[in-house]
Amino acid sequence: MDGFSLEMALFFVFILIMGAFLFFKRxxxxxxxxxxxxxxxxxxxxxxxxxxxxxxxxxxxxxxxxxxxxxxxxxxxxxxxxxxxxxxxxxxxxxxxxxxxxxxxxxxxxxxxxxxxxxxxxxxxxxxxxxxxxxxxxxxxxxxxxxxxxxxxxxxxxxxxxxxxxxxxxxxxxxxxxxxxxxxxxxxxxxxxxxxxxxxxxxxxxxxxxxxIQEEGLDFYFDIFGGSGIVNVTGVKVAGYMNFSEEPYAEYNLTSPAKLVGIPVNSTIQEINGVRIKTINDISRALEMAENTVTVTADGENYAFVPVNHPTEERKLLGIVPALEYTEATGEKYIAxxxxxxxxxxxxxxxxxxxxxxxxxxxxxxxxxxxxxxxxxxxxxxxxxxxxxxxxxxxxxxxxxxxxxxxxx
Structure with missing residues (x-):
């Protein structure tokens, strides 16, 4: 029985118990x-x-x-x-x-x-x-x-x-x-x-x-619309490029630098300036440390370019829509x-x-x-x-x- 079926079975058992309680205590x-x-x-x-x-x-x-x-x-x-x-x-x-x-x-x-x-x-x-x-x-x-x-x-x-x-x-x-x-x-x-x-x-x-679990190099993910658990994050995937035609970017005439240099969609970013990338926060930290040009390693290929500055905040942008890549941690300990x-x-x-x-x-x-x-x-x-x-x-x-x-x- 999968997790969803078990949850529904428990719910119906609870309904029966609640119904019996209400009947006998009416x-x-x-x-x-x-x-x-x-x-x-x-x-x-x-x-x-x-x-x-x-x-x-x-x-x-x-x-x-x-x-x-x-x-x-x-x-x-x-x-x-x-x-x-x-x-x-x-x-x-x-x-x-x-x-x-x-x-x-x-x-x-x-x-x-x-x-x-x-x-x-x-x-x-x-x-x-x-x-x-x-x-x-x-x-x-x-x-x-x-x-x-x-x-x-x-x-x-x-x-x-x-x-x-x-x-x-x-x-x-x-x-x-x-x-x-x-x-x-x-x-x-x-x-x-x-x-x-x-x-x-x-x-x-x-x-x-x-x-x-973070000290073990693992992390916890939670999706309010379904799914959660302990995961081993393996990298950050380029899910797409940022749309700079929308607010607050439209008036600044920006273009995604990652798109300009040809970092492929669905590629995985392993390093930025030699710093290992495992989370989205790692990207932000690597960009903060970079003085000007950054070298992004994605699927084993190196791409050198200058990131753009966010128009209203003090941070740099690669111009990508990031998504975590991970594998589920297995074992009773991690399930519990x-x-x-x-x-x-x-x-x-x-x-x-x-x-x-x-x-x-x-x-x-x-x-x-x-x-x-x-x-x-x-x-x-x-x-x-x-x-x-x-x-x-x-x-x-x-x-x-x-x-x-x-x-x-």
Whole structure:
């Protein structure tokens, strides 16, 4: 069984297990309608993790409250940015039909319109994201003396249950009476924690994890649209020549020097001025060290010429479109390590994406709750409800249209 078939088999087994769980626990499920009778949440309430939340809030309540306030400031800063990005994506899609929508469903199903994530990475990432998200809400709430009524599993459904999740349920009546700063810190805790976790992974954890294989002369590749693993990079191929007739080059009347001297397309660059070339960064470093003329060795032939200067940046260009040539590293060690690095990559991508999405000003999302808390401080509750409802319907319709369009184009 190949990797794709195994992932799909695991997904269908998971669907069966989830279906059986929902059937046998149906009497303990609570349904919260988002858009009746189409979109809903099914909640299975427990007390899981509440003791841990109480312990952390008791031991470090002061520090947690400070972090919560910082997260509130970050959430308020990010909310207008992600709102603008969604609106811009919708506008771009409207004026240029056929362009790729900025949002879509993230599912382990490789069909048109779905942002496909292999099941193993999808379920592990989703579990970690939800745990950090929901427990952050709960821990900050408890640090502000807000009781936690329940926690448990949730299932987001569009007609049928689709996506498993988790939840922590603070006492909403007490939150409603809390200060605006307290509300904002509780609501922002989940999405901002996801964004922070994503940044920590990509800036610190991933570089540490990838170092051992790089010390062996190997590298990790990742294609968001399919494929990842540990590879042995053998060189840089000339995939084509740069198009200097486009911006920002058009007005400078440049020509590809690599094309002028006849470096063949699909040839492999081995050296530049005697420096071994294995990566695209090696080309940049070799050009930086070159004073004027460079000698490029491609498929055993030498080509001497003067590279062109980038018109707006301080760097030199060969005038090629580079592509890495590599072979897959084999062995159980590299397969396992490739899985770990791929998981870390999906974790930072999905943490940042889901965290930012949750800051949209839609009433069922954390961003909508934050917007209402801010407006309640400025205007009457009735007016704030009306404004949040307008934002929710407006951006909700945008999201639905963009998701539907992703299935068409």
């Amino acid at each position: 009497k303990r499920l609570t349904i919260e309608w988002v858009l009746k009778p189409v979109i809903y949440l099914m909640l299975y309430k427990t007390k899981l993790g509440i003791g841990f939340i109480d312990f952390l809030a008791k031991k470090a309540g002061g520090l947690i409250r400070i972090i919560g306030y910082l997260f509130a400031v970050a959430g308020i800063a990010i909310m207008p940015l992600i709102t603008w990005l969604l609106a811009k994506s919708f506008y771009d899609m409207a004026v240029a039909p056929g362009s790729v929508p900025g949002v879509g469903l993230v599912l382990p199903i490789p069909i048109k319109g779905v942002f496909y994530v292999p099941f193993s990475f999808w379920i592990i990432s989703l579990f970690i994201i939800m745990i950090f998200h929901e427990f952050s809400h709960g821990i900050v709430a408890k640090a502000h003396k807000v009781p936690i009524k329940s926690s448990g599993f949730a299932f987001f459904g569009i007609l049928a249950p689709l996506i498993p999740a988790a939840f922590v349920e603070p006492d909403e009546k007490i939150i409603k009476k809390a200060k605006t700063s307290t509300k904002l810190s509780i609501f922002a805790a989940g999405p901002v924690m996801n964004i922070v976790l994503g940044i920590v992974i990509v800036m610190f954890i991933f570089p540490l994890a990838v170092t051992p 390590y490739g899985f770990l690095l791929t998981l870390l990559t999906w974790l930072w991508l999905l943490n940042i994406g889901i965290g930012a999405f949750n800051l949209l000003p839609i009433n069922i999302l954390d961003g909508g709750q934050m917007l209402k808390a801010i407006l309640d401080r400025i205007i009457s509750e009735e007016s704030s409800k009306r404004i949040v409802s307008m934002f929710s319907w407006g951006f909700g319709i945008m999201l639905i249209i963009m998701i539907l369009m992703s299935f068409l184009f």
